[in-house]
Amino acid sequence: MTLSPEAEAARRRTFAIISHPDAGKTTLTENLLLAGGAIRLAGAVRARGERRRTTSDWMKIERDRGISVSASVMTFEYDDCVFNLLDTPGHEDFSEDTYRTLTAADSAVMVLDAAKGIEPQTLKLFEVCRLRDIPIITYINKMDREAQDPFALLDEIEQKLALSASPLYWPQGSGERFRGMKDLRTGEFVTYRRIVGADGAVTFATDRIGGNALAEVMDEAEQEELAGQADMAAGVCPAYERQSYREGHMTPVVFGSALRHFGVKELLDTLRAEAPPPRAQKATVKGQPGEIGTDNKEVTGFVFKIQANMDPNHRDRIAFFRMVSGRFQRGMRLKTAQGKQLGVTSPVMFLAQDREIADEAFGGDVIGIPNHGALRVGDALSESGTVQFAGIPNFAPEILRRARPKDPMKSKHLRKALEGLAEEGVTQLFTPEIGADMIVGAVGQLQIEVMAERVATENNLDVLFEPAPYNVARWISADDRAKLEAFAEKNRASMAKDLDGAPVYLAKNTWDVGYVQDKNPDIRFTKTKERA
Numbered sequence: 212m213t214l215s216p217e218a219e220a221a222r223r224r225t226f227a228i229i230s231h232p233d234a235g236k237t238t239l240t241e242n243l244l245l246a247g248g249a250i251r252l253a254g255a256v257r258a259r260g261e262r263r264r265t266t267s268d269w270m271k272i273e274r275d276r277g278i279s280v281s282a283s284v285m286t287f288e289y290d291d292c293v294f295n296l297l298d299t300p301g302h303e304d305f306s307e308d309t310y311r312t313l314t315a316a317d318s319a320v321m322v323l324d325a326a327k328g329i330e331p332q333t334l335k336l337f338e339v340c341r342l343r344d345i346p347i348i349t350y351i352n353k354m355d356r357e358a359q360d361p362f363a364l365l366d367e368i369e370q371k372l373a374l375s376a377s378p379l380y381w382p383q384g385s386g387e388r389f390r391g392m393k394d395l396r397t398g399e400f401v402t403y404r405r406i407v408g409a410d411g412a413v414t415f416a417t418d419r420i421g422g423n424a425l426a427e428v429m430d431e432a433e434q435e436e437l438a439g440q441a442d443m444a445a446g447v448c449p450a451y452e453r454q455s456y457r458e459g460h461m462t463p464v465v466f467g468s469a470l471r472h473f474g475v476k477e478l479l480d481t482l483r484a485e486a487p488p489p490r491a492q493k494a495t496v497k498g499q500p501g502e503i504g505t506d507n508k509e510v511t512g513f514v515f516k517i518q519a520n521m522d523p524n525h526r527d528r529i530a531f532f533r534m535v536s537g538r539f540q541r542g543m544r545l546k547t548a549q550g551k552q553l554g555v556t557s558p559v560m561f562l563a564q565d566r567e568i569a570d571e572a573f574g575g576d577v578i579g580i581p582n583h584g585a586l587r588v589g590d591a592l593s594e595s596g597t598v599q600f601a602g603i604p605n606f607a608p609e610i611l612r613r614a615r616p617k618d619p620m621k622s623k624h625l626r627k628a629l630e631g632l633a634e635e636g637v638t639q640l641f642t643p644e645i646g647a648d649m650i651v652g653a654v655g656q657l658q659i660e661v662m663a664e665r666v667a668t669e670n671n672l673d674v675l676f677e678p679a680p681y682n683v684a685r686w687i688s689a690d691d692r693a694k695l696e697a698f699a700e701k702n703r704a705s706m707a708k709d710l711d712g713a714p715v716y717l718a719k720n721t722w723d724v725g726y727v728q729d730k731n732p733d734i735r736f737t738k739t740k741e742r743a
């Protein structure tokens with residue numbers, strides 16, 4: 212049976228996992244794919260990561276530091292839903308990249324380590340979700356180890372995130388004494404059993420039993436404890452409300468042990484039943500502000516990430532395109548709002564371990580579009596070319612460096628390389644109005660290192676990155692064009708253009724920006740810029 216594009220979109224769940232390093236994101240990802248039947252063997256995600264690290268010597272940094280710089284997407288089906296899991300890079304320096312990835316997600320799963328609760332990186336990523344009203348399901352992981360008291364964990368979510376936490380399940384014990392969790396809505400119990408085989412090998416099994424069969428898995432004292440705690444939870448914790456979750460005020464909480472495959476199915480079931488299908492996106496259509504929902508007939512979507520060299524043998528780039536509406540078919544011609552045309556002949560879908568050619572895609576899906584630099588982060592694509600989506604920002608860099616080739620004859624070559632990286636969104640490039648400097652900007656130091664490494668290995672350029680005479684960059688705008696031009700003229704020595712030609716004010720420090728701002732109240736100095 213062929214479903215309408217709208218019905219296809221409605222069964223998509225496009226989500227990201229946010230967590231502090233080591234909370235168990237990789238393990239959970241593997242087990243979600245396993246539960247979804249996308250991979251046969253847990254460990255495949257990590258193995259693939261390692262294989263990639265050894266085969267792609269272009270990214271030495273990735274190997275040296277043992278971190279994954281690239282984010283990707285994994286698609287799998289479970290029940291009647293298609294799940295698109297967006298992988299957010301874990302390193303804190305990559306907040307800009309992570310932020311953009313989250314613009315493509317409709318919801319998030321927050322993984323907490325049951326012994327540690329909310330950690331700094333969780334908090335940071337949570338703030339990004341809040342900014343974009345992304346609803347969050349909480350998965351409290353590692354219950355097979357000694358955990359904090361569940362009430363304390365829920366309280367911490369409420370206190371630190373100002374998010375009301377509603378447990379859908381209640382755990383009994385933790386560590387050696389972990390027995391499983393009670394489904395607070397049905398009264399059933401999801402068991403966690405340790406089974407020692409005849410050969411002494413230990414395995415873990417889980418199943419659902421009725422609330423009156425608890426004696427099978429725990430002693431009387433434990434039964435009493437569970438009854439008391441579950442009663443108390445029902446009394447003091449807020450009851451789950453879907454609307455409140457979807458508006459970002461409440462988080463449903465599931466407990467589990469990703470390593471032992473426990474609570475993963477329950478998490479998937481919660482995502483399937485509760486997480487929002489693709490939402491309408493703010494957009495300008497034919498110059499008019501509005502929204503595009505999945506009921507829109509035309510194929511539309513936006514590029515939220517560009518990745519180079521996924522295949523080290525080819526100098527291709529993959530643009531990650533998040534579909535918003537329509538039925539995409541392989542071979543379609545799509546247009547950007549800036550008038551570029553693109554025949555999409557070999558779009559890629561990312562199945563658990565492989566890339567495959569996508570013949571069709573719908574709202575909520577992410578496809579990779581190979582291209583040689585035609586597409587940029589923030590580009591919208593549509594059949595008509597009249598659509599531009601809002602909300603994929605550039606951030607004011609916190610580190611600025613002057614880039615200079617050791618061989619002055621290679622200046623043009625270097626500019627081209629830096630422009631390429633800026634188009635990918637790796638770093639930003641500013642060109643001062645006066646002189647021939649190239650100023651690169653990044654939100655974090657690691658971004659600068661990634662850039663330096665890539666310029667050296669891919670472009671074979673010997674480049675010096677020196678301290679720049681400026682430390683702060685702000686985009687400027689004004690309602691009155693004449694005033695903006697007058698300001699730019701008067702401050703030419705501090706003015707630069709970004710990759711799109713938008714005016715940027717470069718300053719020594721924030722104090723300097725504040726001072727100039729006070730003197731020029733008609734000019735707006737902003738820390739983020741969205742593609743117009």
Ligand code: G4P
Pocket residue numbers: 230231232233234235236237238239352353354355356467468469470471
């Ligand atoms: P991350 O992607 O969030 O950084 O975390 P990752 O999944 O790599 O997990 C970090 C460590 O925590 C790993 O151990 C992993 O095995 C362990 N872990 C994840 N989930 C659970 C869980 O539910 N229970 C327990 N007990 N441990 C869990 P490691 O020793 O650092 O790595 P490895 O040698 O096991 O691969």
